[in-house]
Amino acid sequence: MNPVIRGIIIYLFLMLVFRLSGKRTLAQTTPFELVLLLIISEVTQQALVGEDYSITTSLILITTLIGVDLLFSMIKHKWKGFEKITEGSPLIVVADGKLLQNRSRKSRVSEEDVLEAARNIHGLERLDQIKYAVLELDGTISIIPKESAV
Amino acid sequence: MTENKQSVETVRHKLQLDESLEQHKRGWIIQKIGWGILYSALILALAGVFGSGPLSYKTLIKNGNSVKYERFLRYESEAEMTFNIQNAKDSITLEIPQQYMQYIDLHSITPLPHSNRTVNDVTTYYFHALRTANIHCHLMAKRTGSITAIIKVNETPFTISHQIYP
Incomplete structure (x- = not known):
């Protein structure tokens, strides 16, 4: 198959699957998720390149993506x-x-996830010290502490 | 802020943030449908609809001879087609049309034929054999699409169809 078409199909498929799986999936919250992401990239690389290891194909694929x-x-x-x-x-x-x-249930964010982000970013101890927690586009959780907690 | 056990909470906030709650709600529904499609595709893959599974394997039997092959192949993936021949008298002929070989690369044949020749776009392989014999053809799909061809073993025609996925 033409590498341009292959690149476009893989790009669109990955975008669709990652969008469907939700923000929290593969947000690299655990070492296992990082390993899973590496495995996916390896499988993708094989599907993109196949048996053709030429520089031309690599250049075409990089340009396509x-x-x-x-x-x-x-x-x-x-x-x-x-x-x-x-x-x-x-x-x-x-x-x-x-x-x-x-x-939080629909977006698969647990109280523990929020508390972990609160501890990591602001050193907060409890949920009641948080004014807002926002699930961002990349799957990370932003914490805005209450003024009294800062 | 209003809370309800069923509905998604509405939050009044001062953040410079476009939540698009309605879009989130639509997204969660689409996500569920998407998960259904993903798992359905997985089940189909396990069943062999994309190759290497029970739904993919097919066996044809004619005049005591049979062929077992995979209906669903994947581009550049390997597969096997096995002919079982009964009551062979001294030799076996295996006739494969060139049209089939445009889609399928015949990597190897076991046992090796003692000779072959191509006439009218049909390649015939000749084997020494007596009574029962198995011929294993190791294949690799080299083009995507559908291919249907008639392969003859000792004059017995078998209609072989492959669907080759990209």
């Missing part, structure tokens, strides 16, 4: 709706020290 990504970023820049479809939008999971149960 960068080209598709550039095209998508231009479309996202022009049409914000497309950005929301492909990348989603941030979501508040803790407000005023309370875990928003339905939001």
Whole structure:
């Protein structure tokens, strides 16, 4: 198969699968998830290159992947709706020290995940010290502490 | 902030943040559908719809001779096709049309034929054999698409079909 078509198919498939799996999947929260990500990249590399290890194919594939990504970023820049479809939008999971149960359950964020982020970033001890916790586009959790907790 | 056991909580906040809650709700529904499709594809893959599984293997029997092969192949992946011949008298002929070889690369044949010749776009392999024999063909798909060809073993025609995935 033509490497350009192969590159486009792999790019679109990965984007679809990662979007469907949700922000928290493969957010590299555990060493196992990091290993899983490495395995996926290895499998992807084999599907992209196949038996053809020529420099020409590598150059074509790199150009294809960068080209598709550039095209998508231009479309996202022009049409914000497309950005929301492909990348989603941030979501508040803790407000005023309370875990928003339905939001966190649907986005698969646990209280432990929020507390871990709170400890790592701000050295907070309890949930009630958090003003907002936001699940960001890349799957990480941003913590905004209450002013009294700073 | 309003809370309900069923609905997603609405939050009034001062953050410069576009939550698009409605889009999140739609996204969660689409995600569930997507997971269903992903797991369905996995089950189909296990069953062999994409090759190497029970649904992929097919056996044809004619005049006491049989062929076992894989209906679903993947591009550049290896597969095996085995002919079982009963009551061979001194020799076996295996006729494979060139049209088939445009899609399938015949990597090796075991046992080795003692000779072969190509006439009218059909390659015929000749084997020394007596009574029962098995001929194993190691294949590799070299083009994607569908291929149907008639392969003859000792004049017995078998219609072989492959669906080759990219």
